């Protein structure tokens with residue numbers, strides 16, 4: 001909670017202003033019943049028209065002031081609530097983007113989205129309510145109560161009775177709704193997760209004719225959430241009519257008990273009306289306070305969920321004495337071992353090799369042998385759990401992360417593009433790239449032809465997730481993006497798999513000619529893709545099964561030979 005409350009600190013002066021305005025508003029509201037009582041007793045009953053007019057004018061001025069205070073408070077409260085939630089949402093986004101892969105895996109993507117949207121909305125709405133009523137309601141309630149008692153002490157028991165009835169209603173509402181709030185938020189998470197997964201996998205669902213089954217699954221979660229929401233909202237909305245009933249009943253009770261006092265001459269009619277208004281103000285204040293008491297626990301659940309993300313200590317951080325050395329690109333794995341968080345077994349064990357600038361180092365092995373995991377350790381998506389990775393002899397954990405990643409051109413296994421244009425995607429690699437640079441990298445990655453065929457050329461729109469380009473085109477644009485960076489180290493994580501043989505060959509040839517003195521690390525499934533590499537590392541169950549050139553491995557490494565035999569014909573071998 002403290003983590004969230006600190007966001008309101010800069011607004012303390014505005015909050016003080018709100019409290020002052022609310023104080024004036026409450027005082028103004030409290031003065032109205034008294035004017036009303038005077039109009040009845042001294043104006044209407046005594047037929048004094050000029051008194052009615054002059055008091056009426058005063059009431060009008062007070063009402064206008066009251067209205068201005070209320071508008072100002074609403075305006076300021078909304079500003080504070082919107083300002084704080086904007087800042088929290090920004091910090092939430094920054095925090096999540098700083099998360100290592102392991103920390104991201106700890107929260108589901110759907111939950112992170114719910115936390116930064118739905119939960120933030122709860123916090124914002126409650127902030128406005130609290131700022132408007134948390135201070136106003138007690139001032140108003142206590143003030144109205146004092147005024148009511150000073151108007152008629154004999155009738156004050158009616159207010160006590162009304163408050164007792166309301167207290168019972170509110171306690172009941174709080175008891176049954178509050179425990180449900182945390183469950184509601186978790187259900188929203190689940191619904192978002194299902195929605196996210198189903199929309200991403202819509203084509204698979206269609207291909208397997210699984211729409212009905214998926215709809216039913218969605219429906220089950222949707223119904224659960226609807227039922228719970230209905231239950232909570234009904235319990236809350238049931239409050240309102242009950243409160244109204246209590247208010248009306250209290251008014252009746254006051255008139256009934258007050259009539260006797262009027263008859264005996266100890267109270268005037270105007271006083272009864274004033275008393276009714278004061279008691280309504282007390283009840284309304286109580287109602288506001290009760291609403292806040294119901295909303296706060298809900299917002300606290302949301303605030304806790306947001307704080308959970310904000311207070312994650314990012315594991316992969318810059319070393320206190322992080323350095324920014326000049327990087328030439330020699331990548332050395334020194335007895336590296338790695339296991340995923342919460343997974344007991346090592347995915348990589350005792351890996352050692354050196355990849356040199358100007359050379360290609362390739363990784364091959366069966367699926368799940370740890371190839372992607374190995375290359376993901378170089379940009380520090382995860383940190384090694386044993387041994388060390390060094391670049392030009394410097395442990396990467398001591399290099400500033402930004403500096404390290406600037407030296408790497410990473411092409412992920414799954415081509416990922418962002419909504420925008422082809423140009424904006426390529427400039428992701430380097431925002432200073434000139435059009436001729438973009439054309440150059442597009443040519444190397446064998447993308448230029450299909451880009452120029454598009455009506456918009458480099459300005460062609462890329463839709464969300466790059467769904468309007470083919471898998472192979474997506475991979476080639478991803479490669480061009482990495483090339484635009486002109487880095488010292490290239491990582492291609494199985495990035496040629498969606499390319500046909502001819503394009504694969506042309507791309508590798510162009511890469512070879514243009515890579516200069518960069519270090520090239522290529523994960524591949526196809527022997528043909530890596531056959532010419534200066535160094536091939538064969539991985540088997542997370543361990544190095546062989547290191548050498550194609551010819552050396554064909555002679556010495558059984559696993560490599562088996563892979564080659566399964567892919568190449570006799571002539572090629």
Ligand SMILES: Nc1ncnc2c1ncn2[C@@H]1O[C@H](COP(=O)(O)OP(=O)(O)OP(=O)(O)O)[C@@H](O)[C@H]1O
Pocket residue numbers: 105340343347365366367368369370371372373374494
């Ligand atoms: N985020 C993760 N959390 C836990 N285990 C993981 C995670 N990612 C991968 N693994 C496991 O690590 C092992 C190695 O996976 P990795 O993706 O590195 O293999 P790979 O050789 O690249 O496979 P492929 O050729 O199929 O891409 C696998 O057993 C996999 O189940």
